């Protein structure tokens with residue numbers, strides 16, 4: 001199955017990028033605490049590694065959305081299916097997402113979480129596909145900018161599969177539907 005996939009980013013490259021992002025976050029929030037909010041399910045692996053590279057007082061929460069579209073892209077409407085339970089008022093929130101693609105998901109989540117009146121809100125995205133953006137949103141911390149190819153692994157899925165691959169791979173055309 002996945003043997004025929006081409007590796008785009010190795011586990012070593014991912015670990016180096018995650019360490020760099022954690023170091024930057026630790027420096028930016030020195031002396032403060034942060035709440036990491038992972039977008040289920042894709043950001044789970046990234047959040048668990050990123051959290052261990054953040055040397056601050058940190059707590060976690062998770063949020064989940066459903067987006068309508070094909071198996072590969074967000075069409076337009078994003079719906080909340082699981083909200084956070086942590087009080088976010090006056091907290092430094094870091095929204096942790098696997099990939100920033102059209103931007104519809106993070107635009108929706110940023111607006112939703114702003115209602116909780118956090119002190120600050122930043123976005124950490126492991127991957128960024130800037131060429132696919134439909135709405136203007138940028139991440140504050142980005143692991144890698146990637147071309148317009150569908151990728152899986154390290155939390156990213158195709159139809160719920162491949163999240164457990166340790167490397168990030170390009171899903172070949174023949175395997176897509």
Ligand code: IMP
Pocket residue numbers: 042067072073074097098099100101102103104105106149150151152156157158
């Ligand atoms: P956006 O709302 O279009 O920015 O989409 C973000 C969501 O789309 C991510 O959380 C992923 O679940 C999914 N997504 C976008 N591109 C890819 C990809 O290349 N592989 C796997 N999932 C993707």
Ligand code: MG
Pocket residue numbers: 042157
């Ligand atoms: Mg997904």
